[in-house]
Amino acid sequence: MKKLLLILSVSAVMILSACSQSDSSSAAETSAVIDTSYAGALKATMQSVKGMNHHPSSAEKLALTTYIDAMDGSVNGVALAETMAVVKAIEHFPSDSDKAKLEKLVGDLQANDGDPDLITLIEIVGRVAHKVSDDDKAKLEAMIAK
Secondary structure, eight states, X not given: OHHHHHHHHHHHHHHHHHHHHXXXXXXXXXXXXXXXXXXXXXXXXXXXXXXXXXXXXXXXXXXXXXXXXXXXXXXXXHHHHHHHHHHHHOBSBOOHHHHHHHHHHHHHHHHTTOOHHHHHHXXXXXXXXXXXXXXXXXXXXXXXXX
């Protein structure tokens, strides 16, 4: 009986050890997947906007917050952070003040040779009405695939 308990105890420890190692590697893989660079944040924002239906999910809002915090002070970085903040706040469509902010961002980026993909994304976000149109989804897919 003691031998059986010992075998079961050892087996349980081995199983728990294997599970904890698999959880650690999954966490490492997940953290390695999150790219908080400008390019990574831009693509993640495009993905969020592309899949949006009425508003971003709680998980997307949390991810957008992570990306906003990681943006640098460059013209593109600041504009992307402001765009992500608008995306986070969308409930069916951007507010009038958010639309005005987006228009200003587009103008500023155009005047400063900003990223054309970011400009397109901002224009798409400004047009969101409950969900993204099929044409805009196609544009986002093409930009994501670059």
